[in-house]
Amino acid sequence: MRERLVETLRLHLVTDSALCGERGVLAVVEAAVAGGVSCVQLREKQLETRAFVERARALKAWLAPRGVPLIINDRVDVALASGADGVHVGQSDMAPADVRRLMPGALIGLSVESLAQLEAAEAAPVDYYGVSPVFSTATKADAAPALGLAGLAAIRARTARPLVAIGGIHAGNAAAVLAAGADGLAVVSALCAAADPAAAARLLSARMG
Template identity: 50%
Template sequence: MTFDLSLYLVLDPDLCRKHTMVETTRAALRGGVTMVQLRDKTASTDAMIKVGHQLMAVLAGSGVPLIVNDNIDVALAINADGLHIGQDDMPASLARQKLGKDKILGLSVEDPTALRTADPALVDYIGLGPVFATSTKPGHKPAIGFDGLAHLARQSPLPSVAIGGLKQEHVGAVFAAGAQGLAVVSAICGQPDPELATRTLATAISAASAPPLSLSDQGE
C-alpha cells in the first residue's frame, strides 16, 4: 500500500493522559497527520488490541495507515496496516513472513551498520535516529544529530523518517537532511490542542518539502 511519511505521529500513552490516544489520533487526523503508530511498551497485548481496534475505526477510510510498534500479535489481531520493528526485535524476514507482502514494514536504524541490514525486498521504510535524546524512549541509542541524519539519509536505499525529540522548529532541518518526514511524539501528544499542533506541523512540512519556485513560477 502507498504511504506518506511526512507527518508521522507516534502515540505515547503517558503523554496522552489528558487526551487519550484515540482522541489524540482523531484530532491529529483532522489536523493533517499522514501516519500513526501505536506504541505502548507497558500495556498487555489484550489492552493494545482493544486500543488498536479503536484506532483502526478512527482511521478507517482516511488513507492514513496505522502501524503497530514491535508487537506482531497486535498487528495481526487488528489487521493493522503495518509493523515497525527495532534492531533488537524480531528479524525483518520473520516479520515480513508473518505480515504478508501487502503490509507496511518499518525498521529503526541508528548507524551505518544497522542501515546495511535494511533489505528493500523486506522493509518499506526506515526510521532514522534518535536525532535528539528523548525521554519518551528510555535506553535509546546515542543521538545522531542532523549531521548523522543526513549521512544516513544519503546512504539509505529506502524512504526514511527522522525520529527523536523533534518539534516544529526542526522541520526544515529534517527535510534539508534528506529525510522524507519526521516522526513526532510530544509535539502532538500532550499538547493542549492536538489538532492545532498537528495542523501547524503540517503547514511547516508543506513549506519545507515544496520544490523551490522557478523564475517562471514567480512571474519573472
C-alpha cells in the same frame, strides 16, 4: 509507488499513552489526524495483549475510513488481530524477514540508530527506516546517542529507501530535518504532549512546506 509511500509517511504520529494522559490515545489521534497527521504508529510497552488489541481495533476503525494507515510498534500479533496496515520494529523486535513472512502485504518499518545498522538492514524486506534519534529526547529511555542532522544526512547518502526521522522533532526544526534528507517526520511529544494536538499538527505540517 515510492511517491505514494512517502506521502503516507510524511507526518507520522507515534503514540505515548502516558503523554496523551487522561484524554486518551484515541482522542489525541483524532485531533492529530484532523491537523494533518498522515500515519499513526501505536506504541504500547506496558499494556497487556488483550487491551492492546482492543485499542488497536478502535484506532483502526477510526483511521480506516479516513485513509490513514495504522502501524503497530513491535507486536505482529496485535497487528494481525487488529487488521493494522503495518508493523514498526526495532533492532530487538522481530526480524523484518519474519515479519514479512507473517504479514506479506504489510508496511514494515525498521528503526536504525547508526550507519552500521542501516547497512546491515539494506538486504532485509523493509519498506522504510525510522532514523533515530535525530536529536536527544526524553521520550524513549533506551535511546541511542543523537545522530544530529549530519548523522541523518550520512544515512540518507547510503540508502534509497524512505527515511522517517524521529527524536526531538518539533515545528522549530522540522524544515531542517527534511533538508537533511528525511522523507517524513515522526513525532511523539510534539503531538501527544501538546495542549492542542490538532493545532500542533497543523503547525508541523505548515513548517514542512
